Amino acid sequence: MAGEGRIMSEILKLVKKHEKYRSESLNLQASENIMSMDAREALSSDLASRYSLVLDPSKGDAYGGTQYTEEILHETEKLAAALYGSKYAEVRPLGGHIAAEMVILSLMSKRENMMSIAEKDGGYTGYQNGYLPQMFGFQNYEVPYDQASQEINLQKLERAMKASSPSLVVLGQSFFLKHYDLKPLREMCDAYNSYLAYDGSHVMGLIAGQAFQKDVLEYCDLLFGSTHKSFFGPQGGIILTNNEDIFTRIRKNITWRTMDNYHPSRIAALGVALEEMTKYGRDYAASVVRNSRHLGKELHENGVGVKYSPWYSETHQIALDGDYFQGRGMSFESASRILEDNGIIVDREGRIGTSEISRMGFSDMGRIAELISSALSGKNIRQEVSDLIKELRIHYTGA
Numbered sequence: 001m002a003g004e005g006r007i008m009s010e011i012l013k014l015v016k017k018h019e020k021y022r023s024e025s026l027n028l029q030a031s032e033n034i035m036s037m038d039a040r041e042a043l044s045s046d047l048a049s050r051y052s053l054v055l056d057p058s059k060g061d062a063y064g065g066t067q068y069t070e071e072i073l074h075e076t077e078k079l080a081a082a083l084y085g086s087k088y089a090e091v092r093p094l095g096g097h098i099a100a101e102m103v104i105l106s107l108m109s110k111r112e113n114m115m116s117i118a119e120k121d122g123g124y125t126g127y128q129n130g131y132l133p134q135m136f137g138f139q140n141y142e143v144p145y146d147q148a149s150q151e152i153n154l155q156k157l158e159r160a161m162k163a164s165s166p167s168l169v170v171l172g173q174s175f176f177l178k179h180y181d182l183k184p185l186r187e188m189c190d191a192y193n194s195y196l197a198y199d200g201s202h203v204m205g206l207i208a209g210q211a212f213q214k215d216v217l218e219y220c221d222l223l224f225g226s227t228h229k230s231f232f233g234p235q236g237g238i239i240l241t242n243n244e245d246i247f248t249r250i251r252k253n254i255t256w257r258t259m260d261n262y263h264p265s266r267i268a269a270l271g272v273a274l275e276e277m278t279k280y281g282r283d284y285a286a287s288v289v290r291n292s293r294h295l296g297k298e299l300h301e302n303g304v305g306v307k308y309s310p311w312y313s314e315t316h317q318i319a320l321d322g323d324y325f326q327g328r329g330m331s332f333e334s335a336s337r338i339l340e341d342n343g344i345i346v347d348r349e350g351r352i353g354t355s356e357i358s359r360m361g362f363s364d365m366g367r368i369a370e371l372i373s374s375a376l377s378g379k380n381i382r383q384e385v386s387d388l389i390k391e392l393r394i395h396y397t398g399a
């Protein structure tokens with residue numbers, strides 16, 4: 001027992017080190033966000049080691065002690081449907097990727113074709129042929145995309161749909177800067193008898209706050225994605241639809257197909273986050289998008305290469321310009337390491353995200369741009385970063 005205790009405490013020491021490290025860093029990672037203390041309390045509650053399983057409501061729960069677990073699940077479903085304005089909400093997927101699996105399994109049969117945005121154009125790697133399509137016996141074709149304008153090429157898409165007759169088109173990107181013009185895409189999918197799904201993993205918080213792609217459920221058969229990128233967390237997935245038939249099929253592909261235990265504490269934390277988003281989502285999402293646009297402009301004015309001037313972004317991300325970094329003997333990776341040495345965390349793929357700083361109530365993008373620019377030109381800005389971090393505290397939570 002003593003040995004067991006020691007091992008645990010070593011790991012806990014590492015956790016403490018991580019928490020100290022992250023609390024002293026400015027997080028500009030596009031895929032991440034910070035959770036409120038209320039959501040954390042739910043996530044680490046007793047629910048974290050409990051089970052609950054209701055397959056047939058007339059038969060009740062297969063486990064005991066589930067009175068509140070079930071109530072939390074159903075209230076969370078209701079909160080999700082109300083927030084997104086959908087008839088149905090499925091909150092159990094363990095992540096955005098698992099939600100994608102459920103959607104693909106529910107809408108396609110073996111040997112059919114799907115279409116999604118190519119990885120080179122910012123699409124999600126999981127939809128490329130070596131991943132989900134290969135696992136399930138589908139073929140993926142790329143949705144033609146124009147990088148310069150960050151828009152789908154509708155004429156080319158029409159030809160590609162004619163050639164491959166996809167049963168499913170999945171929109172959404174991991175490098176995601178601009179909304180889609182959904183009406184013609186819906187019309188095309190109707191003409192070719194294809195489902196239209198929207199993977200909003202990166203932008204679920206912005207859609208919830210109505211700052212981005214407000215019309216998604218008007219035109220798409222379903223919206224799904226991660227609950228922790230621009231959304232308030234915890235890590236997980238969600239599926240929303242107005243279509244009863246689709247919803248029924250999705251539900252069939254959950255228990256014992258794509259997952260079993262749904263992690264009740266995660267659902268409770270999501271419920272808390274949904275309450276926060278319902279109350280504060282509009283302010284938060286508007287500030288995220290405003291901050292991205294400003295940060296793009298300020299970085300540009302501070303001489304850092306950013307793409308898509310003068311609009312920069314409609315989301316929580318801005319895209320750095322690879323040529324700019326190459327021209328200075330840097331890569332996205334080396335630039336990211338230089339910033340991290342100075343207490344600023346970004347990914348190593350050329351994205352900068354504003355979700356977390358916006359949740360921390362920060363809006364002086366000129367100051368962040370100056371710090372990034374200084375660090376990239378070799379200055380040590382650790383002290384300035386830690387001064388800035390002292391001003392931050394979590395917003396958009398509580399009564």
Ligand SMILES: *Cc1c(COP(=O)(O)O)cnc(C)c1O
Nearest residue numbers: 095096097124173174199201226
């Ligand atoms: C991140 C991402 C996913 C995967 O989400 P997880 O929550 O990490 O499983 C799926 N699709 C897109 C577009 C993503 O960016």
